[in-house]
Structures are given as structure tokens and as C-alpha cells.
Amino acid sequence: MRPPPKSLARARLAVTPVLAAASATLAPELRRIVEYHWGWCDAAGRPASGGGGKRLRPTLAVLSAEAVGEPADRALAGAAGVELVHDFTLLHDDVMDQDRERRGRPTAWAVFGVGPALCAGDALVLLAQRVLLRDASPAHVAALAALGEAAETVIAGQALDLAYEGRVDLGEADWVRMAGQKTAALLGCAASIGAILARGPEAAVASLREFGSALGLAFQAVDDWLGIWGRPERTGKPVASDLRQRKGSLPIVAALAQPGAAAGALRDFLRAREAPDEAAIARALDALEACGAEAATRAVAEREYARAERCLASAPLAPSARDELLELASFVVDRES
Amino acid sequence: MRPPPKSLARARLAVTPVLAAASATLAPELRRIVEYHWGWCDAAGRPASGGGGKRLRPTLAVLSAEAVGEPADRALAGAAGVELVHDFTLLHDDVMDQDRERRGRPTAWAVFGVGPALCAGDALVLLAQRVLLRDASPAHVAALAALGEAAETVIAGQALDLAYEGRVDLGEADWVRMAGQKTAALLGCAASIGAILARGPEAAVASLREFGSALGLAFQAVDDWLGIWGRPERTGKPVASDLRQRKGSLPIVAALAQPGAAAGALRDFLRAREAPDEAAIARALDALEACGAEAATRAVAEREYARAERCLASAPLAPSARDELLELASFVVDRES
Numbered sequence: 001m002r003p004p005p006k007s008l009a010r011a012r013l014a015v016t017p018v019l020a021a022a023s024a025t026l027a028p029e030l031r032r033i034v035e036y037h038w039g040w041c042d043a044a045g046r047p048a049s050g051g052g053g054k055r056l057r058p059t060l061a062v063l064s065a066e067a068v069g070e071p072a073d074r075a076l077a078g079a080a081g082v083e084l085v086h087d088f089t090l091l092h093d094d095v096m097d098q099d100r101e102r103r104g105r106p107t108a109w110a111v112f113g114v115g116p117a118l119c120a121g122d123a124l125v126l127l128a129q130r131v132l133l134r135d136a137s138p139a140h141v142a143a144l145a146a147l148g149e150a151a152e153t154v155i156a157g158q159a160l161d162l163a164y165e166g167r168v169d170l171g172e173a174d175w176v177r178m179a180g181q182k183t184a185a186l187l188g189c190a191a192s193i194g195a196i197l198a199r200g201p202e203a204a205v206a207s208l209r210e211f212g213s214a215l216g217l218a219f220q221a222v223d224d225w226l227g228i229w230g231r232p233e234r235t236g237k238p239v240a241s242d243l244r245q246r247k248g249s250l251p252i253v254a255a256l257a258q259p260g261a262a263a264g265a266l267r268d269f270l271r272a273r274e275a276p277d278e279a280a281i282a283r284a285l286d287a288l289e290a291c292g293a294e295a296a297t298r299a300v301a302e303r304e305y306a307r308a309e310r311c312l313a314s315a316p317l318a319p320s321a322r323d324e325l326l327e328l329a330s331f332v333v334d335r336e337s
Numbered sequence: 338m339r340p341p342p343k344s345l346a347r348a349r350l351a352v353t354p355v356l357a358a359a360s361a362t363l364a365p366e367l368r369r370i371v372e373y374h375w376g377w378c379d380a381a382g383r384p385a386s387g388g389g390g391k392r393l394r395p396t397l398a399v400l401s402a403e404a405v406g407e408p409a410d411r412a413l414a415g416a417a418g419v420e421l422v423h424d425f426t427l428l429h430d431d432v433m434d435q436d437r438e439r440r441g442r443p444t445a446w447a448v449f450g451v452g453p454a455l456c457a458g459d460a461l462v463l464l465a466q467r468v469l470l471r472d473a474s475p476a477h478v479a480a481l482a483a484l485g486e487a488a489e490t491v492i493a494g495q496a497l498d499l500a501y502e503g504r505v506d507l508g509e510a511d512w513v514r515m516a517g518q519k520t521a522a523l524l525g526c527a528a529s530i531g532a533i534l535a536r537g538p539e540a541a542v543a544s545l546r547e548f549g550s551a552l553g554l555a556f557q558a559v560d561d562w563l564g565i566w567g568r569p570e571r572t573g574k575p576v577a578s579d580l581r582q583r584k585g586s587l588p589i590v591a592a593l594a595q596p597g598a599a600a601g602a603l604r605d606f607l608r609a610r611e612a613p614d615e616a617a618i619a620r621a622l623d624a625l626e627a628c629g630a631e632a633a634t635r636a637v638a639e640r641e642y643a644r645a646e647r648c649l650a651s652a653p654l655a656p657s658a659r660d661e662l663l664e665l666a667s668f669v670v671d672r673e674s
Binding site: 026027029030088092095096097113114115116118119120122123125126127129130133136138141142144145148149151152155156158159160162163 | 363364366367432450451452453456457459462463464467470473475479481482485488492493496499500
């Protein structure tokens with residue numbers, strides 16, 4: 001396994017105090033849920049470590065300020081803002097999807113109840129707004145508008161994802177539309193919000209956003225690949241996890257679009273009402289293989305990764321930050337968890 | 338029954354096009370849920386009328402601009418913003434409280450499912466932000482900051498309300514703290530956001546916010562009174578509705594603080610696990626009467642209404658708008674539904 005890029009640790013170190021100061025302003029009932037979600041404490045409120053995410057979005061935000069030649073601290077309110085919005089969507093999505101586990105720990109609603117977890121998510125989207133409005137300069141207002149627009153798009157993507165449930169007539173274009181909203185919009189915002197805050201040139205902001213958006217689709221394609229073919233000891237999830245939950249992930253929709261019996265078998269698998277047994281999972285995996293679903297999924301990841309690379313190549317950016325963005329992108333696409 | 342103040346109809350007429358233009362920008366899946374919630378369409382999306390709220394908050398917003406001598410249209414983004422935030426909290430609260438009915442119709446989650454209703458709520462809090470940021474002037478940014486702060490307070494109040502569930506050791510001070518956050522904060526914002534947008538003097542803004550906040554407590558005390566002693570043909574709810582749901586409303590917490598057997602009987606009623614039968618409801622109503630709970634509840638409503646009146650009396654406000662604010666406050670406190 002390759003070591004994680006240094007930019008992740010550097011951004012985490014810079015954004016953690018901003019997140020800590022922000023969560024300290026929450027009502028105690030809500031702060032505890034948020035800090036549990038971040039892995040900073042256990043369910044009883046005792047200090048803990050681990051279990052938080054990679055802080056990919058804050059890292060993109062920090063690098064985007066550096067990419068337009070400004071120091072990382074110009075990006076910090078945006079770095080915190082994108083992470084808070086991301087956590088808001090995770091807290092709510094886990095309720096909607098009834099997911100009881102995240103990053104190897106019980107989800108917030110499973111520990112604290114549905115109502116408190118929903119309130120914690122609500123609090124975070126408003127906290128993101130407050131963190132950005134602490135400075136009411138035009139750059140901060142523009143960054144907040146961009147973040148709000150991205151968050152609206154994420155919500156629309158989640159609603160679309162819910163509307164897709166149970167459908168067996170979807171194709172790759174439907175997946176691109178949904179993942180473009182649910183995942184890529186916020187990564188596009190993360191990869192440009194630091195440049196907005198640092199008042200970088202419009203062309204650089206646009207290229208960085210496009211880079212983040214392409215990276216977001218690549219990220220989601222890899223996520224969907226891992227959800228079926230990831231190694232359980234790395235992902236912390238059961239074998240073929242997304243198949244067990246009958247998620248309409250990219251491998252599935254890519255396979256459904258194929259002619260022939262294998263796609264038909266997959267449709268039957270998705271339509272069945274009872275929980276699938278191991279034999280049904282094995283048959284579904286065979287059907288995916290017969291449809292070339294794994295290769296199709298990797299192809300989307302590679303296509304979007306190449307697009308992300310191109311966005312950076314053509315933009316007027318500081319070389320060292322550009323290299324770190326590329327290193328981060330490559331890490332995201334090659335990750336095993 | 339007294340006729341509703343003209344200001345309600347006037348504000349509704351002014352704010353409806355702003356709300357309609359805003360909801361038209363939502364994804365179709367979400368727009369339908371929001372417009373159903375507003376009573377603009379039925380569950381199938383067919384146009385309907387009725388079932389929306391009183392638009393009390395937009396009316397306060399409009400009057401607050403007029404109170405500092407500016408026309409209503411200066412307030413419209415704020416009027417829409419407070420209503421969108423209010424609807425965001427209603428959509429989420431109905432999920433958290435598992436309430437299946439609101440304003441005589443099935444709640445959004447009961448019709449469209451939990452996930453879509455939560456997404457619709459999420460979309461509205463972000464839509465409120467977007468409506469206010471459409472103009473990035475300092476007045477609009479200040480109004481957004483005030484709205485965000487109020488929304489954060491509402492969420493903290495809802496979390497507190499959830500934390501109170503099942504407790505039998507609460508008193509009036511706990512209720513004031515919770516209702517102050519959950520209800521009064523947003524009414525305080527509504528009653529001042531128009532003045533903020535119209536760049537009214539700081540002293541007027543502060544008095545109007547204080548007025549709205551006091552009115553909010555009076556409003557909630559009346560709501561809690563109606564929840565137990567309201568006439569079903571007016572409220573659209575069963576007799577003693579809040580008792581059936583064992584809500585920790587003001588009459589209950591006021592009664593629990595009394596010494597003696599009646600408060601003890603009420604505690605037993607609240608602690609029981611099975612759904613209360615009609616005999617248990619009748620005994621709980623007797624216990625409330627023995628504790629003087631109805632008078633205590635009316636006393637809070639009158640005390641806060643008087644405080645609201647005083648806030649307006651001492652502030653430098655346009656007389657006609659002040660009169661309309663007082664008329665509205667008196668309508669709110671005397672209402673039967």
C-alpha cells in the first residue's frame with residue numbers, strides 16, 4: 001500500500017483547530033454527536049482517536065489557495081466549510097439509507113437516535129455558513145455562495161439517488177448525473193473554494209472546480225468498485241457489500257445496460273424482495289463479470305482521472321501545488337479503502 | 338372568531354411570488370414535496386389550495402421594514418428566508434417526532450417517505466441562504482447572518498426538546514429555555530430581518546427582535562394551551578392532543594412543579610409505557626386542573642404578550658406599522674387554532 005500524500009496530514013493539521021473551535025460553539029447535545037462522528041470521542045463522550053475521514057475535501061481547499069500562489073491559511077474557513085457540509089450530508093444520508101456502520105464504527109443515529117443525529121446534521125450546515133460569514137468580505141461571501149450552491153446540488157443528487165431505488169432501467173448516464181450531483185459538485189467546490197477565498201483569477205478557479213468535479217466522479221467510480229470488489233480487510237465492509245444492499249452503483253448500472261442473459265439475471269437479483277443469500281451473491285458476481293462490469297467501472301475511473309489531469313495541465317497554477325493536487329488525485333484513484 | 342389582521346393577507350400576497358420563484362429552482366423531486374407542504378398541490382402534484390400556514394413570519398418581516406419607514410419590498414428576501422427556514426424545521430421535526438398529520442393533511446414524510454422529506458428540508462435551508470445572497474450587499478449579508486444564527490438556535494432548541502423527552506423533573510424555566518430557542522429565536526429574527534434589510538437604526542432592530550422573541554414565547558404558550566384545551570373543531574386535533582402524545586408542554590411542566598398528589602399522578606401518567614386510554618386522559622386533565630396548569634399557561638402567554646407590547650412602546654418606530662404589529666400580536670395570542 002502506498003503512503004498517503006503529505007498534503008492530507010498537512011491540511012488536517014491546519015483545519016483541525018478551525019473545526020474544533022467551530023464545534024465548541026455548538027449546544028453540548030449536538031457537539032457530542034459531531035465529535036463522535038469525527039472520531040474525536042466515543043459514544044460516552046470519552047476522548048478517542050481514529051474513525052474520522054481522510055479530510056480529502058479540506059486538503060483540496062488548502063491546495064487550491066496554494067495553487068493560486070496564496071498561503072494555506074487563506075483557505076481555512078473554506079476548508080472547514082466544505083468538511084462541515086460533507087459531514088452534514090453524511091449524518092443525514094446514514095439516517096435515510098439506514099446505514100448502521102461507517103468507518104468501522106456505529107453511525108451517529110445508531111448511537112444517539114434519529115432525531116439527535118438529524119439535528120446534528122442540520123447544525124453543521126448552518127455552522128458552515130457561520131464559519132464563512134465570520135469575515136463578511138466579498139471573497140468570503142462568494143465562497144459561501146459557491147458552497148451553498150454545491151450543497152444544494154448534493155441534496156438534489158441524494159434525492160435523485162433515492163428516486164433511483166428499485167429501478168432496473170438505469171444506465172451509465174444516469175449514474176454520471178447522480179454522482180455528478182451527489183459527489184462531484186462538493187469536490188469541485190472543495191478544489192476551488194481556497195482559490196475563491198484567495199481571490200485567484202477566474203480562469204484558475206474554473207479549472208480547479210472542473211478538476212475537482214472530474215476527480216469526484218473518479219472517486220465515486222472507485223468507491224463503487226470497492227463496494228463490490230474491495231478487500232474486506234481493507235474496506236472494513238463485507239465482501240460485495242453494495243450487492244448485499246442492492247445499491248444501484250456504477251458496476252450494476254453498467255452491467256444492466258448490456259444485452260443478454262447475465263443482465264437479465266442481475267435484474268432478477270435486484271428485483272427480489274428477500275435478503276440475498278451467499279449463492280445469490282455469487283451468481284450476481286458472475287453476472288457482473290459476464291457483463292464486463294468491473295472493466296467498465298475502472299474505465300470510468302480512469303477516464304475521469306485523465307480529465308482531472310487535463311484540467312490542471314491547462315490552468316495557470318503554481319507548480320508545487322499542482323503536483324500535490326495530482327499526487328492527491330492519483331492516491332484517491334488507487335486507494336484500497 | 339375575530340377576522341385575521343389585514344397584514345397577514347398583504348404579506349402573503351407579497352411573499353408568495355418570491356417563494357414560488359425560489360421553489361421553481363429546486364429539483365422536481367424536491368419542489369413537489371415543498372409545494373405539497375405549502376398546500377399548493379396534492380400528493381399527486383395536482384394544484385390545490387389551503388393547508389399552508391398563516392405566514393406569520395413573513396408578515397412580521399414585512400412589518401419590520403415598514404416599522405423603520407421603508408417599503409415592504411425591502412423585506413421580501415428576508416420574509417421568504419424566515420419562511421423557508423421555518424418550513425425546513427417543520428419538515429425535519431415531523432420526521433423526528435413521527436407526526437403523521439399537520440394542518441389537517443398527511444405530513445410530507447408520510448406521503449413521500451422519510452428520505453425525500455429530509456432532503457426537501459435540507460434543500461430549503463440552503464434555498465433560504467441563496468435567496469438572501471442573491472444580493473450580496475452588506476445589509477443582505479447581515480440579514481443572512483441573523484437568519485443563520487436564529488436557525489442554529491432553533492436546531493439547538495429542537496435537540497433540547499428531544500433531550501427533555503421522558504423527563505418528569507422539568508419546570509417553567511426549562512420550558513422557557515427550550516421554547517426560547519425552538520420558537521422565539523426565529524420569531525425574533527422574523528420581526529427584525531426586514532429592518533436589517535432596510536438598514537434601520539440598531540436600536541429599532543434590537544427592539545423589534547425583542548418584541549418578536551417575546552411574541553414567540555406567548556405564541557408557544559398559546560400553542561401549548563391549544564394542545565390540551567383547544568376545541569377539536571377549530572384545531573383539527575383530537576381533544577387533549579398533547580396529553581395523548583405525553584408532550585412536555587407548558588401546562589405539564591407548570592403542573593409538575595406543584596407540590597402534592599395531583600403532580601404525582603401526572604408524573605405517573607407521563608411515566609406509563611402503554612398508550613393512555615380515555616379514563617387516563619380524563620384523570621390527567623383533572624390533575625392539570627388541580628395544579629392550576631391552565632391558569633399558569635395563560636399567565637405565561639399574557640406576561641410575554643405584555644413584554645412584547647412594552648418592547649414596541651419604547652422603540653422609535655413608524656406608528657402605523659407599530660399598530661399592525663400590535664394587532665398581529667394580539668391576534669396570535671387570542672387565536673383558536
